[in-house]
Amino acid sequence: MDSVSNWGDKVLSRFDQSAQNYNASATLQHAVAVQLANHCRQQHMPGGLWVDLGSGTGHLADALETRHPGQRVLRVDGSEAMLRQQPLSARTQQWDLRGRLPRWPEAPSLLASSFCLHWLPSPGQVIRHWLNQLAPGGWLAVALPIEGCFPQWHHAAEITGIPCTAITFPKIKALLQWVGADQIRLQEEMHYNAVAKSLPRLLKPLRRVGADCTTQPSLTVRDWRKLQQAWPDLDGDGQLRLTWVIKLMLIQR
Numbered sequence: 409m410d411s412v413s414n415w416g417d418k419v420l421s422r423f424d425q426s427a428q429n430y431n432a433s434a435t436l437q438h439a440v441a442v443q444l445a446n447h448c449r450q451q452h453m454p455g456g457l458w459v460d461l462g463s464g465t466g467h468l469a470d471a472l473e474t475r476h477p478g479q480r481v482l483r484v485d486g487s488e489a490m491l492r493q494q495p496l497s498a499r500t501q502q503w504d505l506r507g508r509l510p511r512w513p514e515a516p517s518l519l520a521s522s523f524c525l526h527w528l529p530s531p532g533q534v535i536r537h538w539l540n541q542l543a544p545g546g547w548l549a550v551a552l553p554i555e556g557c558f559p560q561w562h563h564a565a566e567i568t569g570i571p572c573t574a575i576t577f578p579k580i581k582a583l584l585q586w587v588g589a590d591q592i593r594l595q596e597e598m599h600y601n602a603v604a605k606s607l608p609r610l611l612k613p614l615r616r617v618g619a620d621c622t623t624q625p626s627l628t629v630r631d632w633r634k635l636q637q638a639w640p641d642l643d644g645d646g647q648l649r650l651t652w653v654i655k656l657m658l659i660q661r
């Protein structure tokens with residue numbers, strides 16, 4: 409097994425383990441799914457097959473269905489445990505998104521995905537593949553954290569020399585390298601600050617949702633303490649902050 413599939417297997421197994429607690433800690437993921445669904449509602453998206461890729465427990469699919477009564481959204485995820493958190497009436501499909509999309513009886517008119525692309529190898533190529541699978545005139549709606557996330561963590565890592573064990577988030581240029589500028593119907597950047605008194609508390613939601621996978625060796629308690637001491641306290645209120653940069657995009661085939 410090569411390192412890429414090893415990494416992807418590790419990611420899926422972490423999400424499997426955290427499925428039951430996911431909704432309780434995924435406040436940011438929920439807010440982003442709602443925002444992306446709101447953007448979709450403002451476009452004239454044709455009915456037909458709508459799919460939520462990397463649906464997890466179904467935040468985005470639920471938000472889309474609520475805003476488009478009568479429209480069902482197929483929920484696709486590699487983690488069986490995540491799919492099991494969805495209502496029995498939901499349409500689900502377990503599928504590893506590291507490979508090609510399933511062959512459905514009709515081409516999808518909407519492929520939507522929130523907080524999943526950055527876990528897949530070569531997200532830019534994945535976007536190209538997903539766009540090619542759409543029906544002509546179909547839509548791709550994606551949201552994901554991008555390069556620029558966690559500046560406080562990178563700063564503390566640089567000062568202390570302790571490696572930043574957060575994953576590397578995709579660069580927007582790499583994501584859009586195969587997308588024509590005329591295909592992009594909407595781009596939005598959301599900034600979100602998590603705040604807590606200590607580093608373990610600040611990173612707790614990441615752990616609880618299963619998003620704490622890393623390619624780096626784990627740090628010692630001493631390393632974490634040093635990182636916390638070097639964490640910037642720009643507001644001078646003794647609180648630690650962790651800034652997310654989330655990109656939302658609507659792209660049309």
Ligand SMILES: C[S@@+](CC[C@H](N)C(=O)[O-])C[C@H]1O[C@@H](n2cnc3c(N)ncnc32)[C@H](O)[C@@H]1O
Binds near residue numbers: 416505506
């Ligand atoms: C952070 S969760 C996001 C879930 C949901 N979209 C949301 O916004 O709440 C990431 C999801 O991507 C799924 N995922 C990660 N790698 C995958 C892969 N290779 N194939 C299919 N799903 C994958 C995980 O199982 C998990 O449910």
